[in-house]
Amino acid sequence: MRVPLSWLREYVDLPAGVTGRELAEKLVRAGLEVETVEQLGADLKGPLVVGQVLSIEELTGFKKPIRHCWVNVGDANGTGEPQEIVCGARNFAVGDKVVVVLPGAVLPGPFPIAARQTYGHTSAGMICSARELGMGDDHDGIIVLPPEYEVGTDAIELLQLVDEVLDIAVTPDRGYCLSMRGVAREAAAAYGLPLADPALLDVPPANSYGYLVKVADPAGCDRFVARTVVGLDPAAKSPIWLQRRLQKMHVRPISLTVDITNYVMLEVGQPLHAYDRNRVDGPIQVRRAAEGETLTTLDGVKRTLGAEDLLICDNSGPIGLAGVMGGASTEILDPVADPATGQVTGTTEVIIEAAHFDPVSIARSAKRHKLPSEASKRFERGVDPEAARAAAQRAVDLLVLIAGGTAEAGVTDIAAPHPVRTITIAADLPDRVAGTEYGRETVARRLQEVGCSVAGGDLLEVTPPTWRPDLTDPNDLAEEVIRLEGYDNVPARMPLVPPGKGLTAAQRMHRRVGVALATAGYVEVNNYPFVGEAAFDALGLEAGDARRRTVKLVNPLNDEEPALRTTLLPGLLGALRRNLGRGNTDLAIFETGTVFLPEAEPKVAPRPAVDRRPSEQELAELNAALPHQPRRVAVALAGERLPSGWWGRGEQAGWADAVEAARTVARAAGVELAVRQGQSAPWHPGRCAQLLVAGTDRVVGHAGELHPRVVKSLNLPDRTSVMELDLDLLAADGETRVEGPTVSGYPVATQDVALIVDAAVPAADVEAALRAGAGELLEDIRLFDVFTGEQVGEGKKSLAYALRFRATDRTLTADEASAARESAVAAALSGTGAVLRGA
Structure with a gap:
């Protein structure tokens, strides 16, 4: 909303020396978002x-x-x-x-x-x-x-x-500020000055000989005012002052009648529409559209309507999409001069419509037809239904004044009954919310400044004004008092934290995981949790993949990403691609965050009241309606893990680094991982590791190299590797504990063992068997060689392990170390079908 300072001064007698920037500071303190103050004509000099x-x-x-x-x-x-x-x-x-x-x-x-x-x-x-x-x-x-x-x-x-124009970003809850009247009210309150309300006009009462209007849907249109002006001079043009005010608001002057309707909308906040009376066939009707009905709007587009669209009609059919845009069949005609006589013809009789429509209906129609307009923007944020009569009268007065018309005596005013909204609020509620003392008199005065009527003592009965549909509960009223008193006057106090609390076990583990990855050289990123089908297509997920089943957002920020993520990889790989595009070739990044997995039968969440704390049952129903939200960690690597230089070639990051990142996470969580070969999109089928909690069949994630098709579709470097792991599954056995290593002052005894197994036997299974058989003396086990060839036979492989034995209270004898080795080998032979190489 653009606000010329010269125009604003007509409604608020601001001090003569007040500049646009000073006014902007006042309005910002009152909670409005003033983006810029434009200095018109700042470098203009006459003559x-x-x-x-x-x-x-x-x-x-x-x-x-x-x-x-x-x-x-x-x-x-x-x-x-x-x-x-x-x-x-x-x-x-x-x-x-x-x-x-x-x-x-x-x-x-x-x-x-x-x-x-x-x-x-x-x-x-x-x-x-x-x-x-x-x-x-x-x-x-x-x-x-x-x-x-x-x-x-x-x-x-x-x-x-020469003027100053404030550009205000009006938030959805302050739709009344999409008018000079609304901003003037805020300026008057900010300076403690009276307001000259442009909507306070003498309006004749409704009578029976106004233009005939029939409202078939009172829920969609609860007020309809119609006025008629005849005898207009078609050659009359908008005066300079009117054109200039529109231009300062970035509205292009078109014709006198259209300019007046736009001017009144900007002044009072009530959208108007003008019909050429001679082109309207019979009574005006307000109804819902029939499915498949069509309307050609003022922009020349023929639109197919749906049953939810609210229409303005006459006997010929639709003549306007209510609250959004008028129809071409009844638009005001441009004046045309006869070349021979010079006589100007055009619209001489107009019907002014000032109506109040259901905000939800207008918002849906504007979005459905991709037809945002200045009128719909105001209706969907809430328009004062009591301003319709004054706005219509203001338009009539201007048409009579400028175009020499005559206002017909008939006044149509159809209004559905509106119950009076009264809110009960404790007079000290703003004090308790802000942590300061305002007092009852200040609370009552501030509420009256925003247009409320206030009665009562310690318990106030407050009736919000008709232009503030956003004031619905006591906390809304408390916010009005606090913002007008100044947010900067609210004292800053630290909250009192009860003793004995602290981080939960899960929070401690999440912190350890982040610190461990950062220590290992990874940089943390944070991404939006929104995804679309294109992201799943790029990852090569099949149609039936469970990750394609998502929680859809009712009102997504981006139509191309209408769902909540089921995996961290789309956002993480997007961040990787953006950094690569900015010249960062060697990258190791990670992210921790929740994913959103829909239940088999989603439940509808209740909408609890806002004037009290939800009951335990309501809280339980709200929690039951939430999707499952496990926390995950993912890493992505590209480029060199060790840089190249004068010392020689560096080392490329690969699938093994992604697997080691998973082990780093597991160590931070106090859990041991088992690694075996797996297959899962988007990983390369031959370079994908399945991650399990050691000693269980619980799969907690995957790590490895991305499939070449995925790398190509996302325009990533070859050999890009990723890991994703479910932290909740990792710690599913209970609270994770990180224990310090046991340090022994006694020497280590190293024993090597080489086993021949079938090529299909995972090395992780052989290692698990050796570990189980070696007993408590085993300190560490490491696979240091894998061999295939004629010496071991076709379909076989040789796995060589280094076993380290150590006791904490004595030096092991050779017999003890050998016995532990033999026990480990025996367990591997029986558990995996291995054969001791060289035996």
């Missing part, structure tokens, strides 16, 4: 005056039409003589009043003006277009002024070229 064209000489022999003009500028040039100006525009004639900038002036840019020789003549100034004056983007021709303005009049003041 800039009204001139009258005395003569025009068409110059020929040039690539484009050029005109040599003499223009009367009065005494503005200091001589009173006509000014010689060369101009290329052709939309003016002799006798027209134009805007002339004289030598010595500076136009916005800055663009200094000086006399110069051009096209064989002296051009002592310029005849200006709207763009050259910073009034808009129109550069098709120069500005032709109405004939009543005197030659030599200061055009800077006439065209209101």
Whole structure:
């Protein structure tokens, strides 16, 4: 919402010296988001005056039409003589009043003006277009002024070229600020000044001879005001002051009637629509659309309607999509002049519509038809239903004043009954919320400043104003008091934390995991938890993959990512790709976060009241409706893990590093991992490790190298490797504990063993069998060689392990170490079918 300071001063008598930036600071303190303060005409310098064209000489022999003009500028040039100006525009004639900038002036840019020789003549100034004056983007021709303005009049003041405009980002709960009336109310409260409400007008009561309107859907349209103006001059144009106010709001002037409806909407906040009365067939009706019904809107598009669309109709059918856009069949006609007689024809009778529509219905229609408009933006945020009568009256008054029309006596006002909303609030609630003391008088005064009526003592009965549909409970009222008193006046106090609390076991484990990965050289990233089907396609997930079954968002931020993630990999690989695109070639990143797994039969969450704490049953129902949200950790690696340099070639990161990252996580969680070969998208089928909790069949994740097709689809480097692991499954046996290593002062006894097994037997199974058979004396076991060839036989492989034995209380004898080795080998032979190599 753009707010010209000069216009705002009509409703609030701000101190003369208040600047736009000072006002912006006040409004920001009151909770509004002022994005910029634009200084219009800051670098503009006169003389800039009204001139009258005395003569025009068409110059020929040039690539484009050029005109040599003499223009009367009065005494503005200091001589009173006509000014010689060369101009290329052709939309003016002799006798027209134009805007002339004289030598010595500076136009916005800055663009200094000086006399110069051009096209064989002296051009002592310029005849200006709207763009050259910073009034808009129109550069098709120069500005032709109405004939009543005197030659030599200061055009800077006439065209209101110097002003300050605040650009306010209006949040959805403050729809009333999408109008000068709403912002003026905030400014009045900020400065403690009275408000000249533009909606306080004398409006005649409804009567039986107004234009006939039938509302078939009172829930969709609870108020409809219609007024009729006849005898309009079709040649009447919007005055300069009206055009300039629209231009400062970034609204393009179109025609007088349309400009007035836009002006009143910006002033009062009530969207209006004007119909050409002679093109409306019979009574106006408000109803829901029939499925498949069509309407051609003002933008010339034929739209197919749905049963939820609310329509404005006449006997011929739909003539408008209610609250969104009018229909082309009843639009105001542009004035057309007869070349022979000069007589202007166009719309002479109009019906003004000022209605109040259901916000949800309008929002859905605007979104369904991809047709956002200034009207729908206001209706879906909430429009004051009591402003309809005043807005219609304001439009009628302006049409009568400017176009010479006559307002018919008939007034149509159809209103559904509205129950009065009253909120009971303890007078000290704002004190308790803010942790400071305002007092009952301050609370009552601040609520009255936002338009509430207040009664009562320690318990206040508050009736919110009709333009504030967002005020629904006591906390809303407390927020109004606090923001108007100033958020910066709320004292900063640390909350009192009860003793004996601290991090939960899961929180401690998550921290240890993050620290462990960071210590190992990984950099943490945080991604949005939103995904779309394209992400699953890029990962090569099959149609029936469980990860494609997602929780869909009702109102997603991005239509291409309408669901919550079921895996961390899409966001993590996206971050990897972005960093690669910025020249970072050697990357090791990780992320921890929740994924969202829908239940087989999703439940609908209840909507508890906001004026009290939810009951235990409501909390249980809310929790039961939530999807399963396990916490996971994932890493991604690309490029070199050890850099190249003068010392030689570096070492490329690969699948083994991804597996080691999983082991790093498991060590931080105090859990031992078993690793075996696996297959799961998006990993390479031959370079994918399945991760299990040692001694169980519980699969907690996968690690390895990405499939080449996935690497290609995501434009990632070859051999990119990833790991994803479920932290909740990892710690499913209870609280994880990290115990320090047992340090023994006695020497280690090392024994090697080589076993021949079938090629299909996982090395992890052989290691598990050796570990189980070796007993408590085994300190460590490491696979240091894998051999295949004729020596071990076809379909076989040799696995060589180094076993380290040590006791904490004595030096092991050779017999004890050998006995432990033999026990380990025996367990491996019986458990995996292994054969001792060399036996």
